[in-house]
Amino acid sequence: MAVYSYFISMMLTIMSNFTHRIRVPVLILVALMSRASVVSAACASVPDQNGNVNIEAGTTTIAFNAFQNCETLKTIYFPASLLEIYAQAFSGSSLTTVTIETGSNLHTVGLKAFANSALASFTAPTGLINIGISAFQQTKLTSFVIPNTVKSVGSQAFSYCDFLKTVSIESGSTLEKIESYVFSCSTLFDTFVVPASVSSI
Numbered sequence: 001m002a003v004y005s006y007f008i009s010m011m012l013t014i015m016s017n018f019t020h021r022i023r024v025p026v027l028i029l030v031a032l033m034s035r036a037s038v039v040s041a042a043c044a045s046v047p048d049q050n051g052n053v054n055i056e057a058g059t060t061t062i063a064f065n066a067f068q069n070c071e072t073l074k075t076i077y078f079p080a081s082l083l084e085i086y087a088q089a090f091s092g093s094s095l096t097t098v099t100i101e102t103g104s105n106l107h108t109v110g111l112k113a114f115a116n117s118a119l120a121s122f123t124a125p126t127g128l129i130n131i132g133i134s135a136f137q138q139t140k141l142t143s144f145v146i147p148n149t150v151k152s153v154g155s156q157a158f159s160y161c162d163f164l165k166t167v168s169i170e171s172g173s174t175l176e177k178i179e180s181y182v183f184s185c186s187t188l189f190d191t192f193v194v195p196a197s198v199s200s201i
Contacts, residue, residue, distance in 0.1 A: 043070040051094070055079055062089045069093060080104050087111040087132070090119070096140070097121040109135045111154070120163075124150075126170075131157050133179070142166075148173040155179035161186040173197055 044066035045053045051074025055062070062085045067073055069092040076090075080101040087110045096118045100106065104125035111132045114122070119139040124131075126147045133154035136144070142163045146153070148170035157179075158164060164186045169175060173195040183189050194201070 043067055043073060047072045047074065051075060053077070055082065057081055060084070062086060064088060066090075067093050067095065070095070075099065077101070078104065078106065082106050084108040085110055085113045087113065088115070089113050090117050091115045093117045095119055098123075100125050108132070111135070112137065114139055130154075133157065134159065136161065138162075144168075145170060146173070146175065148175075150175055152177040153179065153182055156181045156184060158182055158186055158189075159184040162188070164189045167192055169193070169195055176200065 044063065045055070047053050051072055053073060053075070054077045057079040058081050059079060060081055060083045062082070064086040066086070066089045068088050068090070071094050073093050073095045075097040076095060076099070078098065078100045080103040083105055084107065089110065091112050091114065094117070095114070098119065098121065100123065104127060106125050106128055108130040109128070109132055112134045113132060115134050115137040117139055119136065120141060122136070122141065122144070124145060124147050127149050128147050129149060129151050131150060131153045134156045135154060136158050137156055138160040140163050141161055143166045144158065144164070146167065146169045151174060153175070158167065159181055165188045167183070167189065175195050175198050177200045178194065178198055183192065
């Protein structure tokens with residue numbers, strides 16, 4: 001019994017010293033891990049039982065990481081007031097369909113906004129100006145029409161889209177810039193007509 005008590009006492013002493021030395025780093029690490037889990041798997045609005053989310057009228061932006069890795073999200077509705085979708089807003093999510101209200105003011109789809117998601121349906125509205133880097137990378141889109149209002153398409157915007165077959169541009173395009181590797185590794189996609197307005201590829 002005495003030996004057992006001595007052993008326990010020694011272990012507590014060692015643990016106390018060890019804890020004292022690493023207490024601050026451990027607390028910092030735990031805090032960072034907790035913060036990361038909140039940011040990386042959030043659903044800014046909880047989808048209903050069918051996986052639907054309706055963004056309220058008057059909303060102008062979808063925040064950074066707002067629905068990143070949101071596994072219950074299936075469809076979402078954007079009001080005409082929406083102006084910008086920030087970086088990684090829907091990346092890694094289960095989102096399949098985006099519906100946008102008529103008269104949309106959306107002008108920017110940000111960096112990796114839908115990357116690595118299950119997105120299969122997205123009709124870009126007239127008025128869209130910027131398609132960010134890797135915005136639709138590794139999604140399940142089968143086709144995409146670039147509105148004639150788009151000025152720039154970021155690098156790898158449609159890369160690794162295994163189901164993408166056609167990408168077209170509306171007549172009267174004002175597209176100026178197409179960055180590198182826009183369609184890289186999208187194996188079913190083979191033809192893209194570059195409009196005369198483009199000055200940088």
